[in-house]
Amino acid sequence: MAEPIKLTITKRTFNEAYLPYMYNQPEGQHRTMVFYGGAGSGKSKFVVQNAILKGLSERRKFLVLRKVDNTIRDSIFQEFLVCLEEWNLLDFCEVKASYMTIKLPNKTEYIFKGLEDPERIKSIQGLTDIIMEEATEFTREDYDQLQTRLRHPTARHQQVFVMYNPASKDNWVYQYFHNPATKRPKGSKVICTTYKDNRFLPKAYLDHLQDLKNTNPVYYEIYALGKFASLGKRIYTNWKIDSEFKPNQLVKQGYEPRFGLDFGLSM
DSSP, X not given: OOOOOOOOOXXXXXXGGGGGGSTTSXXXXXXXXXXXXXXXXXXXXXHHHHHHHHHHXXXXXXXXXXXXXXXXXXXXXXXXXXXXXXXXXXXXXXXXXXXXXXXXXXXXXXXXXXXXXXXXXXXXXXXXXXXXXXXXXXXXXXXXXHHHHOOOSSOSSOEEEEEEOOOOXXXXXXXXXXXXXXXXXXXXXXXXXXXXXXXXXXXXXXXXXHHHHHHOHHHIIIIITOOOOOGGGOSOOSOOOOTTOOXXXXXXXXXXXXXXXXXXXXX
């Protein structure tokens, strides 16, 4: 019989903001766990850590997805490998890089796929958990179909983990999880975090965000603080209303008002 693997993981391994949402905590057992927020918030790292711990607790079968196949190898697949290495587990795992699968010693399996063609995942049986990275790249129809894939007859706490950075308010994730005019789906938990919740960030990155806050506050609110907006229609992003500006007084001083229109024509 093989020697049992001794694994010691302390709370210091995790960012404190995520601890209430571990798989074995009441707030971490909702059917759909939504993690969104600014860049550098540590949400992807936590979802990977949590998925590995959940997989170690009992035999599971995870489907880990991005919308496009060729981006997954260097993103979340790599994050799983790094985490397993940090926890001294990688040497005990069966990794098939060409097929992009990872199998833990207890036979828990992680299958990494792109979802350009949803038909490709229909043959995968026995799923217990699904992870959607960069969920804004998916469609609402993708999400609905994935929810129907979780129908294991005996597995407890079958879950979909959804991750994304803020996008346009026209994106399906805003309409589905954030729009105040619609009711949030039953069984979902939405968690927002920012770089302020990630104690592992280097100082140079924090300095960059501070510069962004000073030079481009709109981008800072979206990409650092995780707020939704419509950047595509903005031309000027660093401006404010001057309450002391009184155009009527300028007219009285002899200035003549001028008006102009930009018709958006190109020659």
